[in-house]
Amino acid sequence: MKIKQIQEDLVDEFAMFEDWMQRYEYMIDLGKSLxxxxxxxxxxxxxxxxxxxxxxxxxxxIDNKIIFKADSDAIISKGIIAILIRVFSNQVPNEIIKANTGFIDEIGLKEHLSPNRANGLSSMIKQLKLYALAYQTKINNE
Amino acid sequence: MKNNTNINVEEIRKDFPILKRKVNGQNLIYFDNAATSQTPKVVIDSIVSYYSNYNSNIHRGVHALSQEATDAYEGSRVKFQKHFNAKNSFEIIFTSGTTHSINLVANGFKKILKRDDEIIVSQLEHHSNIVPWQMLCEETGAKIKVIPIDHNGELIFSEFEKLLNAKTKVVFVNHISNALGVINPIKKIITKAHEYNAAVLIDGAQATPHMKIDVSELDVDFYVTSTHKICGPTGVGVLYGKEEWLNKIPPFLGGGEMIDKVTFEKSTYAGLPNKFEAGTPNISGVIASGVAIDYLNGIGLDNINEYEKDLLDYATSKLLEIKDLKIYGVSEEKTAVISFNVGQIHPYDIGSIVDKLGIATRTGHHCAQPIMDYFKIPGTIRISFSFYNTKEEIDIFIKALNKAILMLS
Known part of the structure; x- marks a missing residue:
């Protein structure tokens, strides 16, 4: 599935919930499938x-696609990284590098994007894209 | 809810515009006072008044605005001199904050310290307290010794006594731990350190909001705080230094205000306090800080202390009803700060959930990693109260916390 399609699916899934609490509970559940x-x-x-x-x-x-695995000691962070991995894992590096991450806002996790050091979502996206950049460079050099 | 103290909290809350705002659709409950206090309208108004009526550079202008600004700025210095009971107003130095003040003092010891001299710090220190001294040690070859804490989060005084010797040149400890809220026995520490002629620097950032400080009675050599902790604006620090010490240490920053005579060969420094206030200071901030200290004294720090203690006891008893909740720093001597964890739940998770419910807490290591290492935890959730908080807010917080625990278990 393409990155854009996965993002749209996520937006649809989160739109089913009425309030933030249900969205957080869903995110926590997604963390369990990480x-x-x-x-x-x-x-x-x-x-x-x-x-x-x-x-x-x-x-x-693997086969020119990046497979990400992760874990966290906090449940909410685990949910967030699970969402990102669902979007970015099993994709070719170039697609990951180019991907827009505006869907984060749409699923109601905007507060995690703040540059406040307590929130790690921006750092997580940056790290996943850095991996993609590194692998793309490696592919280009082969 | 009734309180039996002299604080009329309903009236006081009207002084703070921010307490009316909503966060995530809920009434704001601000329990992050140890990080920064909120600002009463009189303080905000004084900043507006400065820029509306007499904004001008101080000390050198002959015109009316400059005179007015200088009078207000120097008036603030006298307010802090009186508040801290310093002998002279020039023993009060305005800086940009506690971190700046500590760096100023640490830098001052660069020429005084010799290889193998010793600096004693406590395990309870904020990072900002440790780093400047490490930098100083790298330059001078001096060594840092650490006063350990016990499982209650209290400094072990007998260990401190063992560390003292003829090589001890500086001792420095926070008055109250920002991470745990435990009050350190600074009077005893100062007296003991002076037996070895060591200078003592106390970080009072967490103490000044809660209690009256008398630097003469303490006989402390340096005492520092930031006025944003005491209802003032951000960006202003107050450094008290004994005259003899301030004369002994060199200026920290070079620039305007701090010089007496300049040629390209050599400059001579201005006297106290200007020697340490290079460049245009935060004039409106210093004036507003003076208004803030007047505001606090109007309420009375003894009243504040009594009221906050009542909140602390109430919150502590409510928290301890929660299963698997552990409070760090359980000394009898503490201020209205509670650092805790619930079972194995990560503090970040709880902080994120209660924020969604409009409650500002602090999570993490509170810039005090050595303490977290001691307790072998990644961090804590810290709630810290001020005199404008209420028991009703504590009840709402307890409900939110229980909700978070349910979601996260």
Whole structure:
């Protein structure tokens, strides 16, 4: 599925809920389906800087598509990274680099985009795109 | 809800415009007072009045506006001198905040410290308290020694005594821990340090909002705070320094105001306090800070202290009814700050949920990682009260917290 389609699906899913509390509960549920990172990668090297909670992300390139795995010690952060991974995992690097992330606002998570250091959503997006950039550079050089 | 103190909280709340606003559709409940206090209308008005009526650079202008601004600025210095009971008004230095003040003092010891001299700090310190001294140690070869804390979050005084020796040149401790709210026995610390001729710097940022400080009685060498913690604007720090120490240490920043005579070969420094106030200061901020201290004294810090203690006891007892809730910093001597966790729930998760319910708390390590390391936790949720908070707000917070726990379990 294309990134844009996945984003639209997410917007539709979140639109079903009447208030923020239900949306948060759904996000927490999404966190439970997150493809978990192998515990050996839960180290400083895989930690995303700029989050108040700990969020680890690991990426690998399979058939020219990036597969992301992650985990977090906070439930809400786990939900947020799960949403991002649903959007970006199993996509080719160039598509990830080009992807717009305006859907975050549409699903009602705008407050997590603040540059306040406590919120890590911007750092998470940046980190996923950095992985994509690194893999794209590697592909270009091959 | 009734309170038996001298604080008329309904009336006081009218002084703070921000308390009327809504956050996420709910009435704002502001429990992040240890980070910054809210600003009463008289303080906001004084800033507006400054820019509307007498905005002008101070000290050198002969014109009327400059005179008025200088009088108001220097008037503020006298207010703080009286408030802290300093011997001289020139022992009050205005800076941009506590961090600036600490750096100013640390920098001052660059020429005084020798290799292997020792600086004692406590395990309760805010990051901003530790870093300037580490930088100083890198330059001078001096060493940092740390006073440990016990499981209640209290400094272990006997360990402090063991650290003191002839090489100890500076001791510095916060008056009250920002992360835990525990009040440190600074009078005892100052007296003991002086037996070894060490200078003592106290970070009073968390103490000045809650209690009257008497620097003469304490016999402290340096005492620092930020006025945004005491209903003033951001960007103003107050540094009290004993005259003899302020004369001993060199200026921190070079520039206008701090010089006496300048040639390209050498400048001579101005006297106190100008030596430490280079450049155009935050004039409106300093004047507004003076208004803020008048406002606090109008209510009375003893009344404030009594009222906040009542809130602290009420909130503590309500919180302890919650299963698996653990409070960090359980000293008898503490201010209206409660740092806690609930079971294994991440503080960030709880903070995010209660924010959606209009409640401002603080989550994280509170810039005090050594304390979090000691308790082996990633951080805490911290609620901190001021004299404009109410028991009703605490009840609403407890409900919100229970809701968050339900969602997150």
């Amino acid at each position: 493809p978990l990172i192998d515990s050996k990668y839960k180290t400083e090297d895989y930690l995303i800087k700029g989050c108040q909670s700990k969020v680890w992300v690991q990426a690998e390139l």
